[in-house]
Amino acid sequence: MTANRIEILLVEDNPGDARLTVEAFKEGRVINNLTVVSDGVEALAYLRRQGPYAEATTPDLILLDLNLPKMDGRQVLAEIKADECLMTIPVIVLTTSSSQDDIARAYGSHANCFITKPVDLDQFLRVVQTIETFWLSLVKLPSTRNGCERRN
Amino acid sequence: MLSYSYDYRLVALSVCIAVLASYAALDLAGRVNSARGKTRLLWLVVGAIAMGMGIWSMHYIGMLAFHLPIPVQYDWPTVLVSLLAAILASAVALFVVSRPAMGIGRALVGSMFMGGGIAAMHYTGMAAMRLSALCHYSPRLVVLSVVLAIGISLVALRLAFHFREETTPWSGKKLVSALVMGAAIPVMHYTGMAAAHFSPSTIDADMSYAIGASYLSVTGITSVTLLVLGLVVVTALADRRFSLQALELESSRRHHQIVETALDAFVGMDSNGLITDWNVQSERTFGWPRAEVIGRLLADVVIPQRFREAHTQGLRSFSTTRDGPVLNQRIEITALHRSGHEFPVELSICPIQWGDKYHFAAFVRDVTERNRAQQELARKVDALARSNAELEQFAYVASHDLQEPLRMVASYTQLLARRYKGRLDADADEFIGFAVDGATRMQTLIHDLLSYSRVTTRGQSIAPTDAEVACKNAVRNLRSAIGEADGVVSVGALPPVLADATQLTQLFQNLIGNAIKYRDHRKPDIRINAKPDGELAIFSIEDNGIGIEPQYFERIFQMFQRLHTIKAYSGTGIGLALCRKIVERHGGRIWVESRLGEGSTFLFTMPQAERLEG
Numbered sequence: 001m002t003a004n005r006i007e008i009l010l011v012e013d014n015p016g017d018a019r020l021t022v023e024a025f026k027e028g029r030v031i032n033n034l035t036v037v038s039d040g041v042e043a044l045a046y047l048r049r050q051g052p053y054a055e056a057t058t059p060d061l062i063l064l065d066l067n068l069p070k071m072d073g074r075q076v077l078a079e080i081k082a083d084e085c086l087m088t089i090p091v092i093v094l095t096t097s098s099s100q101d102d103i104a105r106a107y108g109s110h111a112n113c114f115i116t117k118p119v120d121l122d123q124f125l126r127v128v129q130t131i132e133t134f135w136l137s138l139v140k141l142p143s144t145r146n147g148c149e150r151r152n
Numbered sequence: 153m154l155s156y157s158y159d160y161r162l163v164a165l166s167v168c169i170a171v172l173a174s175y176a177a178l179d180l181a182g183r184v185n186s187a188r189g190k191t192r193l194l195w196l197v198v199g200a201i202a203m204g205m206g207i208w209s210m211h212y213i214g215m216l217a218f219h220l221p222i223p224v225q226y227d228w229p230t231v232l233v234s235l236l237a238a239i240l241a242s243a244v245a246l247f248v249v250s251r252p253a254m255g256i257g258r259a260l261v262g263s264m265f266m267g268g269g270i271a272a273m274h275y276t277g278m279a280a281m282r283l284s285a286l287c288h289y290s291p292r293l294v295v296l297s298v299v300l301a302i303g304i305s306l307v308a309l310r311l312a313f314h315f316r317e318e319t320t321p322w323s324g325k326k327l328v329s330a331l332v333m334g335a336a337i338p339v340m341h342y343t344g345m346a347a348a349h350f351s352p353s354t355i356d357a358d359m360s361y362a363i364g365a366s367y368l369s370v371t372g373i374t375s376v377t378l379l380v381l382g383l384v385v386v387t388a389l390a391d392r393r394f395s396l397q398a399l400e401l402e403s404s405r406r407h408h409q410i411v412e413t414a415l416d417a418f419v420g421m422d423s424n425g426l427i428t429d430w431n432v433q434s435e436r437t438f439g440w441p442r443a444e445v446i447g448r449l450l451a452d453v454v455i456p457q458r459f460r461e462a463h464t465q466g467l468r469s470f471s472t473t474r475d476g477p478v479l480n481q482r483i484e485i486t487a488l489h490r491s492g493h494e495f496p497v498e499l500s501i502c503p504i505q506w507g508d509k510y511h512f513a514a515f516v517r518d519v520t521e522r523n524r525a526q527q528e529l530a531r532k533v534d535a536l537a538r539s540n541a542e543l544e545q546f547a548y549v550a551s552h553d554l555q556e557p558l559r560m561v562a563s564y565t566q567l568l569a570r571r572y573k574g575r576l577d578a579d580a581d582e583f584i585g586f587a588v589d590g591a592t593r594m595q596t597l598i599h600d601l602l603s604y605s606r607v608t609t610r611g612q613s614i615a616p617t618d619a620e621v622a623c624k625n626a627v628r629n630l631r632s633a634i635g636e637a638d639g640v641v642s643v644g645a646l647p648p649v650l651a652d653a654t655q656l657t658q659l660f661q662n663l664i665g666n667a668i669k670y671r672d673h674r675k676p677d678i679r680i681n682a683k684p685d686g687e688l689a690i691f692s693i694e695d696n697g698i699g700i701e702p703q704y705f706e707r708i709f710q711m712f713q714r715l716h717t718i719k720a721y722s723g724t725g726i727g728l729a730l731c732r733k734i735v736e737r738h739g740g741r742i743w744v745e746s747r748l749g750e751g752s753t754f755l756f757t758m759p760q761a762e763r764l765e766g
Contacts (some may be wrong), residue, residue, distance in 0.1 A: 014556075016563075017560075020563055096559075119555070119559055119562070119595060120564045121562065121566035121567060121568075
């Protein structure tokens with residue numbers, strides 16, 4: 001692991017979707033390390049370095065699906081934003097839902113942005129590219145996490 | 153010239169007899185009219201004899217009232233012939249007035265015969281005179297008397313025809329017309345008499361069959377005539393009474409039969425609640441034979457225990473209020489069968505007043521089967537509605553859930569194409585191409601299907617909506633397509649309607665979109681207008697595109713029906729089906745008017761809103 005690598009956590013239960021996102025990032029220019037977990041419980045365990053994730057790296061960006069087994073994305077989001085050590089990590093809700101209710105609730109839980117997955121591949125690739133350009137190149141992200149221990 | 157004088161008492165008597173005979177004639181006309189077959193012929197003969205005798209005796213009493221200074225005798229065979237003439241004239245008259253209709257032609261012919269008959273009777277009677285004098289006639293007066301006879305007959309026939317239906321024997325109108333007729337016959341007679349002049353003669357008359365006329369014979373003729381006329385009138389009266397009774401009897405028998413054969417149970421009840429009538433159907437409906445229920449309390453027989461108190465209460469309150477909540481209307485209640493089971497009946501109860509007493513007539517119908525059928529129907533309608541809703545929900549869920557795996561297929565085939573195009577062989581490229589194309593088309597289909605099922609499952613509430621705003625929104629959404637086609641869309645004044653605003657916009661968008669899509673070489677010129685039609689507004693979207701052949705006017709509104717290949721015009725064939733579903737959800741109708749090559753006009757109706765809220 002190199003220090004300038006961008007760490008991304010993708011919370012997505014559908015392996016097809018996960019792989020597609022991985023592939024989309026592969027086509028990008030920013031070198032990144034994308035980790036996939038497939039449910040909400042696992043996501044929180046990863047972020048809190050519990051159990052098998054004791055050695056996990058705190059991500060620079062979280063891509064979160066809403067409909068997840070065990071604990072759904074809405075609750076995961078609420079937990080992250082309530083956790084002093086995790087709340088500064090930008091969370092991008094990336095879901096097939098476009099319901100106003102989901103959008104409002106996500107922002108209410110302090111999601112950093114809400115993106116509906118386009119159906120078309122080309123558009124999806126463009127969305128991932130935009131995420132990359134905006135979140136991984138354009139914006140400045142905090143380097144420390146409220147004094148919480150950060151391992152790279 | 154012999155001088156003569158009249159005995160005015162006899163003249164008066166003759167007039168009286170004429171009036172009486174006329175009255176009998178009017179009365180008889182009615183009897184002849186209402187009788188049938190042999191009875192009719194009998195009445196005609198009896199009537200003709202009576203009336204003929206009346207006219208005839210009027211004549212002879214009139215003759216006896218006429219005094220000449222010389223003795224007068226009568227030749228009796230000739231007198232009999234004159235009587236025959238009077239009877240025949242009367243027969244003709246009765247026959248004419250008893251026909252179903254009397255036109256002016258028939259009346260004229262009848263009066264010619266009748267008048268002619270009376271005149272013939274008069275002059276035959278004159279010819280029966282045997283006296284030592286010559287009788288001369290003044291032609292003008294003779295003609296006048298005959299004309300009077302015919303004229304009087306005409307009036308008499310019309311009057312008789314008019315009053316023949318009169319059933320009351322002593323009606324004022326009938327009396328007045330009898331007076332007119334009765335006065336008229338002597339007028340003819342005395343005119344005829346005025347036409348005759350007698351001069352003394354030395355030639356002896358043929359006296360071989362001559363008899364004298366005396367007060368005794370006057371009394372005889374009068375008595376017989378009065379007797380005959382009286383008998384006839386009395387008989388007619390009796391006959392009328394009897395035939396009325398027969399009619400009433402027949403009518404009551406007929407009513408009884410109607411009630412007996414009715415398919416509804418008929419139950420009669422008196423004001424004490426006792427059963428008075430019970431037809432055959434009642435026996436079938438309630439299981440009780442008539443003989444066992446007549447005179448029993450209705451409540452004990454057909455009303456379930458728990459309703460008896462209410463029934464008795466109702467009867468009691470009727471005796472003071474003359475009304476009740478179940479009377480004079482169709483109601484449905486529970487009835488009791490002899491076997492003890494209860495069943496639903498529909499019934500109507502009407503109170504009938506007979507004198508100062510009240511009766512109740514009830515028609516009852518067993519509606520067990522009907523109710524069962526209704527419940528069955530309701531159940532089926534319910535099941536149908538449920539299955540319809542389920543189907544819509546299914547279409548929604550299916551198309552929604554199908555989207556997910558399809559997205560995978562589409563995405564990965566697209567990724568394949570992206571990464572490996574030109575790196576495998578030409579076949580692989582083509583196969584991948586077909587897979588990508590199929591997946592994309594299926595995505596469009598599912599998307600459209602989802603929109604279609606959303607019309608009812610995800611519809612917004614229907615409220616007053618500005619159609620003009622909805623239409624302009626649709627035009628705005630389509631601006632790039634309109635721009636590409638270099639088209640012009642003109643929107644007229646559109647009224648507010650009761651609609652789901654989103655769906656109304658979608659409707660306009662689909663129809664305008666079609667108008668742009670199905671264009672020919674000309675630049676699209678699309679006009680949107682509306683006109684009121686009662687409580688509805690008819691909207692029209694008129695284009696100058698390719699048009700549609702009439703045989704497809706219906707088909708284009710069906711789901712997945714397309715008239716063109718995908719290559720010529722893209723689309724899934726759901727657009728117009730969606731339009732129809734939207735319009736029908738709003739209680740409207742959509743149709744097309746078109747000529748191939750000249751353009752199409754799509755029309756739809758939507759309920760108008762009084763005004764927009766807010």
